[in-house]
Amino acid sequence: MSEAKAGAPGEVTAGVLIIGNEILSGRTKDINLPYLGDRLHALGVVLAEARVIPDVEEVIVKAVQEFSRRFTYVFTTGGIGPTHDDITADCVAKAFGVPLIENPEARAxxxxxxxxxxxxxxxxxxxxxxxxxALISNPVSAAPGFRMGNVHVMAGVPKIMQAMFDGIADSLVGGAPVLSRTVISNLPEGAIAEGLGQVQARYPALQIGSYPSFRAGNFGTSLVLRGSDAAELDRAAQEVFEMVKALGGDPKLEITDPSAPAS
Structure with a gap:
């Protein structure tokens, strides 16, 4: 499965596969992705893509193969329980072209x-x-997850998934931590789009996103800048701040550096 990984040179990337018909149906609300995003970014691993897929063998096999080629690390959640529709282990074995076995260590x-x-x-x-x-420990309910190549297979139950991730976090080698600056604007996107695009063009190494809101009858926009160079990030954030101010807005700047999530 060797192939050039996604991301900028030297960037450590991750992809997440959320597996389960219950997620797609809306019956179960996924809360694993926000947790993984926070933890990975704090470790200097860029979460480059997440995908929700059904309990369908062909879909899972192809997604695992694709993500394993494209990203430094892959994390799957769901589909390793005791019922007939828990087929993630079967699919990962097929994706890597190896037999599915009863693992003696897991049985013990x-x-x-x-x-x-x-x-x-x-x-x-x-x-x-x-x-x-290799097994991934499950201190909550014993049944382990496992790692195959760069693919980490974990439970879908959030408490168990989080405990599994905690057990493997120290083994993940990240790049520079991803830092974040947010400029809160009381202007709508249409008013700032041109200027924001110009800032992005001047800082191609940064990720700059615009996230609109509508509260109490008023439009607003959160302008989020992410990158690993704090000085460059501060310069770009200040330019965005001044741009909003020059357009008649009342901007506010928030600085978010990675830290361990609250327990």
């Missing part, structure tokens, strides 16, 4: 966790991994 973990006679065939499904995979 489950045997130690369940009372005698309680480890039935359904629960044993959670001991299956691609051959050669």
């Amino acid at each position: 973990i489950l045997e130690a966790h369940y009372e005698p006679g309680m480890l039935n065939a359904a629960r044993l499904r959670m001991a299956r991994t691609p051959e050669g995979a």
Whole structure:
């Protein structure tokens, strides 16, 4: 699966695959992506793409192969439980062209966790991994995730996923931390679009986004600048601030540097 990774030279990137029909149907609300985004950016890993996909073998296999080629790290959530529609392990094995096995280490973990006679065939499904995979510890409910190549396969239940990620975070090697500056504007997007585009052209290494809002009958815009060079980020943010002010707005500047999320 070797191929040039996405992102700027030297940039460490990640892709997230959120797997589950229940997410697509709206029955379950995903809260794993915001958590992963915060944690990865704090580690200096740029979350470059996230995709929600169904419990369909062909779709999962192709998505895993694509993301594994394109990104430094891949994280999947969902589909490693005990039921028939939990097929993520099967699909990752197919994506890497290796057999799916009952992992003896995973089985031992489950045997130690369940009372005698309680480890039935359904629960044993959670001991299956691609051959050669390394386990990801699950301190919440025992059933482990696993890593295959650069693909980290984790549970969909947020509390379990977060515990799994906490266990592997120290093994992730990131680039420079991603810093953020936000200029809060009381002007609508249409008033600032031209000037914002000019700032972006002067600072191509930065990511500059515009996010409109409508509150209490008034339009507003949050202008978010992201990058790893604090001095460059400060210069660009100041230019955006002055631009909004010159257009008659009342801008406010917020500085957001990465830190561990609140527990």
